[in-house]
Amino acid sequence: MPRYVIGDVQGCFEQLQQLLVLIDFKSDRDQLWFCGDLIARGPQSLQTLRFVRDLADNAITVLGNHDLNFLASLHGYGRVSAADQLQALQQAADLHQLAEWLQQQPLMHFNSQEQLLLVHAGLAPCWTLPTALSAAAEVSQSLTQNPALLFSQMYGNQPDLWQDAADEAARHRFTINACTRMRYCLADGRLELKEKGEVSANPDLIPWFEFWRHTPHPTIFFGHWAALQGRCDVEQIHALDTGCVWGNSLTAYCIESQRRYSVTGYIKQL
Template identity: 40%
Template sequence: MATYCIGDIHGCCDEFLKMLDLIKFDDKSDELLLTGDLIGRGPYPVETMREIMSLGKCVKTVLGNHDINFLALHYGIVKARPKDNLEVLLNSPLRETIVNYFLKTPLLYIHKQKPLVMAHAGIYPLWSIKTAKKEAKAVEKVFANPLQRIVLLRNMYNEAPLTYSAANDGILRWRFAINTFTRMRLCYFDGSMDYKNNAVSPEEVAKDGLAPWFSLSAPLLFKKKQYKLVFGHWAALNGNCHEPHIRALDTGCVWGNRLCAWRYEDDTFFYVKSAGYADI
């Protein structure tokens, strides 16, 4: 049995299916972990979700920012933007099924047998795995409550707070967790987040005192157990993360680059070239 992790699909269904063929994925014996952003910007969101859901329990995924945006769109909190290509999901007979799928999708996945952890954007560098699990569960509990989820989705589009405080509760706590797990890229050395430089490489902002979250994470995340942590979200990295216990898997398929998969057992990477969607 092999465990494969695949980076952000973004509705690139053709490349996703080619990747399953390339890795010879067996849904009877293998596991498939997806880093989130299953939809958004890409050409085939309905087909992508249909294929993923058809694979059943062998697939585990986490919520990405585009997936959560679709929930806000479904509930009428935001308006559809043509560039996101999500209106087709609103008009699909699978709409409710897809909404329910995302409502049951966690922000953080921790493998039960293997020291393997997955989050869409990563884990806040001043958190331990234990704290990350607690904060993810708090948001997942809110999404399970029909009234609370609407309140959260309405108040989600804000960057504050930029640093974590255990004293925060309610919206501030939930929003920080969502921003961390689905939007984080760069941090200052005191742990405050930066959301202004979200499309640049780490080298471009080092002079401003910013660093990738993962370069600050090792002391707490890997103190007690040598987890492997996989994340997506940051296409500008093109998979370049040199931390020994962290794998970056978003290689910009929807932007015309390629789709990436990683096999846990032997640390092997696989790539499928994008059909080319850079103008979407």
């Protein structure tokens, strides 16, 4: 069974379908792993969510920051802008069912047998893998048991270090930030959540994956960082967000063959 890891779709449903034609995807044979941010900013978030949900066991997805922000908005938190192009999803007759499905998706997916980790943003340098998985599972439990409380406490950049998370709300906020928003860290491993560029002019900012260059880690697949254009030279860490919604490309990586496939991204109509 071929498995393909796909970068941020962000509502670019047509490009996703083109990519699936390119890889000759068979829904009863192959499996798709999505790096999160299935929705927002592209024009067809509703179709994208329906499609991925209907793949059932032939799709694995983790939550991204745009996915969580949309879910938070349904509970009265967060803010969805017109640029997110989510009106059709917000007005869909099956909105409740789609949101319930999305809310059940994890922050991390880990294949322990093959040591494969799927996450939207990355693996925080102040975590061990067991700590990361435990923290992500705790957030998933809160998402299903008390989502309104989780979303009410989700926003903010502090704590920026796991060791400073003094209570449950702080642990959840750090975990969500690390799994869905992180790009750069400071030298001591603190999250820096403002800089988004590929190469920061600030020498104090270090891409999160550089901390794992000489440290044992699983094979990591991540999205979120479109400015990287799929480039990460740390062994066994694969960047998959190639900026489809910005008109660049949508990319899939085949785990079995270690090949990449790409189609041209979404071109906004003026």
